[in-house]
Structure formats: C-alpha cells, structure tokens
Amino acid sequence: MIMIFSGLPLARNHFQHAAAVTEGGFQLTDRVPLIDKKFANRVDWNLMRTFVDIVRAGGIGAAARQLNRQQPSISAALKRLEDHVGTTLLHRTATGVEMTAAGKAMMTLCEDMLESARMMPHQIAQATKRVEGFVRIQIVSGLVSPEFDEAIASFHRRNPDIHIEIRVSPWRQVLDALEQGEVEIGVSYDSSVRGSLMYEPLLVERQQLYCSRSSPYFGHRVSRLIELKDERFVLTGEDEIELIRNLRRRNRLGTRVSGLAEDINEAQRLITLGVGIGFLPVLAAEGAVARGRLWPLLHADVEPSYDIYLLARTDPARDTATQLFWDEVFRRVRALRMA
Amino acid sequence: MIMIFSGLPLARNHFQHAAAVTEGGFQLTDRVPLIDKKFANRVDWNLMRTFVDIVRAGGIGAAARQLNRQQPSISAALKRLEDHVGTTLLHRTATGVEMTAAGKAMMTLCEDMLESARMMPHQIAQATKRVEGFVRIQIVSGLVSPEFDEAIASFHRRNPDIHIEIRVSPWRQVLDALEQGEVEIGVSYDSSVRGSLMYEPLLVERQQLYCSRSSPYFGHRVSRLIELKDERFVLTGEDEIELIRNLRRRNRLGTRVSGLAEDINEAQRLITLGVGIGFLPVLAAEGAVARGRLWPLLHADVEPSYDIYLLARTDPARDTATQLFWDEVFRRVRALRMA
DNA sequence: CATGATCATAGATCAAATCGATGCCACCCG
DNA sequence: CGGGTGGCATCGATTTGATCTATGATCATG
Secondary structure, eight states, X not given: OOOOOOSOSGGGGGGGGGGHHHHGGGTTOSSOOSOXXXXXXXXXXXXXXHHHHHHHHTSHHHHHHHHTOOHHHHHHHHHHHHHHXXXXXXXXXXXXXXXXXXXXXXXXXXXXXXXXXXXXXXXXHHHHSOOOEEEEEEEOTTOOOHHHHHHHHHHHHHOTTEEEEEEEOOHHHHHHHHHTTSOSEEEEOOSSOOTTEEEEEEEEEEEEEEEETTSTTTTOOOSOGGGGTTSEEEEOGGGOOHHHHHHHHHTTTTSEEEEEOSSHHHHHHHHHTTSOBEEEEHHHHHHHHHTTSEEEOSOGGXXXXXXEEEEEEOOXXXXXXXXXXXXXXXXXXXXXXXX | OEEEEXXXXXXXXXXXXXXXXXXXXXXXXXXXXXXXXXXHHHSOTXXXXXXXXXXXXXXXXXXXXHHTOOHHHHHHHHHHHHHHHTSOOEEEETTEEEEOHHHHHHHHHHHHHHHHHHHHHHHHHHHHSOOOEEEEEEEOTTOOOHHHHHHHHHHHHHOTTEEEEEEEOOHHHHHHHHHTTSOSEEEEOOSSOOTTEEEEEEEEEEEEEEEETTSTTTTOOOSOGGGGTXXXXXXXXXXXXXXXXXXXXXXXXXSEEEEEOSSHHHHHHHHHTTSOBEEEEHHHHHHHHHTTSEEEOSOGGGOOEEEEEEEEEOOSOOOHHHHHHHHHHHHHHHHHHHO
16 A cells, blocks of 8 residues: 655644545555546546547457557556556456446546547647638528538638638538548438438427418318328428438328429429428528418428437547537537536 | 539539548648548557646646656657657747647646546446445525536436535635635635636526515615615525625615525525515525515626636545535536537 | 466566766856 | 856767567457
C-alpha cells in the first residue's frame, strides 16, 4: 500500500467522514486506490485511450492486434489503469472482456476525452487559418429544417473558404452516395441501419395526405382511408418511404396513378394543380396549406412520422472541412434536444 | 461559395476534382503536422494535461516548479505537442507564455479532457458503491429555483446515503462559511469576486417593492420612488444587497424603519402584515401577490436584478459527495442555459 | 480430451522522458 | 549602457518505465 500525504492533512480531520468512500482505503481492501485527490494529475492519460480501444475491440488481444502491440502490453496497461482507479473496470472472460458498472462510467468519460482529442486538429485548423476544402451534402427533397439551414449559414460564415455543395436525391441514393464516398454528409431517412454510417437524429418528419382546392374532399377530413381508394394519386416513386408505401397498400391507395415525381416539390406542384392526391411532408406543404392551395385529409394524430438523420461515414479520419461541418450541425441539434 | 444542384444532375467528373481537393484536405501548412489522420491516436495525451498546466501556471518554468520537474522537461513536452499539432500554441515571451489563437482552441479542448479526467474517481465511486458522505449547503433566504430543487431531489434519489444539510443565512455569511470550510456548497449573491471561490450563475433574481393590502398605495403603481420617502419601511438588514441599498439611499427610502428581518420570509411576513413597505425577491413574493396580500409598487421593467451564483471553493480536490452534487446542479443549469 | 481461444505473469530490452549544465535573449535598473 | 535577472531552448547523459518474448493458467468448443 502506498500512502501519500500532501499539504495539510490534519486540518481536514473534520471532513474525514465526508470522504467515506475513498477513505475506506486503509482497512486492507484487496486493492487500494493509489490516490484519489489529484487522480487526474497522476494517471497516465494514455491509459484512457487504450481503455477505449480495448472496449471497442472487445478484448485485450483484439485491441493489441489493432494497435500493433503485443497482448501483454495492453494487459499491463489495463492493469495500471485499474490500479489507479482502484476498481475492476473490465471482467476478463474466455471470449474477451465485458465492462463492469465502473467500467461503463469510465468508458463514457474516456470517450468524451477521445472526442476532445479527435477535435483538436480540426479546431486548431479553424482557429489558425481559414480552412479550405469541400463539403458535399446530399439530402432528400422537401426537407424543412431551420436548424440545418442555420447550421449551414453559420458554418459558411465561419469558414467562407469551404465550398459547400448540395445535391438532392431520393433517400436510397443519399445513402448509396455516402457509402461510396461521393459525398461526405447526408440528410435522409433510412429504413435500416448501415454499419458504415453514423446516424444522428436531426428531426422527426411527418407526412400528410393532401388534395388540391379542386378536389371534392377539399375542406373535409377523411376518417377511413379506404374511402379514397379510387382517387387519382400522385406518387413520389423511389423517394417514397416504406411507412407510406405500406399505408397506401393497406388501404389500396394509389392504384390509379395520375402523377409521379421523385422530387417532393414537384410532387407538391402536381397535387396542387389537381392532378391527384398524395402524401407530402407536413412542413414542406405548410406554406401551400396556409395559402389555401392544399388541404390535409387526415387527422393530425394519424400522420405517419419517421426520423430524418444527419449522416456521415464512420470513417474516423474525416477531413477537417467535413468534421467541422458535422460538428456544427451536431452541436445545434444536441443543444436543441436538451430543451 | 455555395453550390446547389437540384434534381440528379452531373455525373462523376465534377466530383472527381472535388475528391482531389479533399485529398489535399489538411494542407494549411507552414509546418507540417506529423500526422493528422489518427492524430488522437498518436499524440501522447499527457502532453495535453501538461499544456493546461503550462497555461494555468503562466509559463514553462512556473509549470515546471509546480509539477516538480525541471524546466527543460516541460519545454520539451510543449515542443512535442506543438510538433504533433503542427502549429505554435504558445508564444514565449520574456514574462512567460501567451496563447496563440490555436493555443486557445487547444486550451478549451484540453480543459474538457481534464474535466473528464477529474470526474473519473467520482463517477466510478457512484457507479460502484453507494457513495456516503456529507454535503453542506448554505443559501440565502427567499431563494426560489425549481432547477436547484430538482437537482437536490434527483441527487438524493441517486445518492440516498449522502446527508444533505441546508443552512440559511445572509449572503455575506454564505461566502464566509464557504471560504472557511464550514460548508461545501453555497448559493448566494456576491458583490465582488473572491478568488478562492468558483461562481456558476444559477439564476437572475429580481426584486420588487411591495406594500400590504392595508397600504394606501395598494393597487397603484408608483412612478417616482421618492414619493415614498416618508413611508415606513421593512428592511432586511445584513441581507440587503448593495444594489437595493443604493436604490433606497438615492430615493431616501427607509429613513423610517418600522421592521427588520434578516430572513426574507420573515420580512415578507412583516410587509404583508402592514408593518411597512419593503423590497422582496419577485419569485419569493409571487404567491402572496397572487393571493392579493402583497402589491408590487414598481413597474416590472425597473425591478433591480442581479445574479445568484452556485458557489464552491476552488479546491481542486473536492470530496466525491460534493463533486457529484456540484456536477448535478451544474449539468442542469448548463442544459437550461442552452435553451 | 484435445484444440484454440482468452488473459496473466516474469524477466530482458529498449525507447523516450527527464535531468543537469549551458547558452541565448529580452527586459529592468543602477 | 552594461551588468544583473528571469525567461526559455539546446545538448548529451541518465534512468524510468512501457513494451517485448516466452511461458503458464483458464476457459470455451468440437
């Protein structure tokens, strides 16, 4: 056991009960935290990075291979960390390691540290010189997100030399373009979760079934969708998400297709012009509804809703421009979600 | 430059050169960063702790003394860090060091890391065992803060074995008790800034001048305070803050003192009973106003307002109970301020 | 029961941070 | 102005301590 007295130990007598957890030390526990005051000043911070690597790799040996070290090296590192902390962080099993409760707590803090470390080159680049580069963004059409717009504006203000390119496409193509490296950032719906992509929920989009002013339904709510099965429909083709497709199928809507447009704005135009009824995102149609050119047929509480994500490749080595952009949007979205 | 392509235009060639540019990505170089992919994986994270120490100490030599190392050691460490980053972080002057723009960016990130590291022992204690201990809190009277209340409730839920003690006193005594180690946490106004304490703005308190139902002013607004100079006054003695005192003096209020109570609640009782008029925090008086027992004499936009702070000693080695409590309140206040 | 994982331990090795001495520069003051 | 002072950088020697190799223990799996 190692005891370190620094400063004025006795003066704090009164507080000894207040530090009960750490004080437990002197009775011979099996393992004793080396220190607790000034913990952060004495530990080797690199151990925390290693800790994350171990957990992410799922085992000590696995981590060793990824890091091009030998297994005992990592094993020893973990032990050093645990000695400093005074607790077992990972249970060693025959199949790898699993986190203890303490390990989980440690993990989130270590991940915070990693995130800070990862941001350094980018933040410094931003602080030092004007960052140049490209950010290519591919989004689904009809997207309405003031936060995202503001993020772009603010990002451009701070980094006027970064080219921003926005493409619009059906949602599947957004995902494909991302995976194939054609763009760095995506904003889209996704029906599943692709391992190669990072998903950050951006907003919840809702859709509504709209008809034009010329429709006999204008001004009326429809309670049973199936009533509309013989109506002419405007579809969004590839851009239609499963949720809507299933809803349509269940109610036999859209058997008579009178219009088709991949782009939500064009679909909206067709619906407004009375070509047929069709689904649109609520926020996208808002303006037209307010001007009395579209009418929502469903009750608000049955509007199908789904998540729209901010997307990027999981590629840990993103270029600075992309990283800064992601961070800009991320910060705003997170701050918003707090409220 | 911002480019927007609508629809699904242009094929590969456009993006090919875009890719080329991005490859070049991080080339903003008077000095070449050793690596920037995987920056976080290659740097010695301890350098970041050292960096904070240097900045906080105000110089390389100063930091060396604090850390019980030799000056060249620290100097070399800083150089290593700057080499990895690829930029000068600190300008060496004859009087110490000063941060460059990049250094400032680095500093905030490094401080984040330090904060995470500091939290580790406490978070782990919380995760592992039930934390025992004491948190003694001293606050000013008449404080209304749902966030603070919720923080206490939630804190107690998570740490049922920590004793919580709350004392009430005039604001000066809150500060004194803190500095003398009689309590760990304070909530109070302060007219200056004491170096030994940490200040986290908790809320903005406003005060109003109230009269009772029996006052001839009840139901009327007073536009010129001096009209009231002959009114009987209820004072809060030591607990009165400078702002209010000056306001009173300027308008010769309170020359006829008919009541005195250090505690806001008691002062409010006296005012309500018609002993005199007097200043009270708006939120504290809210209930009595709603029940028609008090009447605010001032227009809302001239209500004097001031900050109430969450306070603790700057002591870096707080015990776990205190640290967790501080963190609980801190998180809530910060989250709230985001919105 | 053997095989192939996993992780732990021990002693040797080697890299790198630290040290101590020295030199340079800017500033201050007599 | 010129010597002192306090700041930091540079250099080679030293020592610390993390990593490596080799080996052993334990546990899943076929």
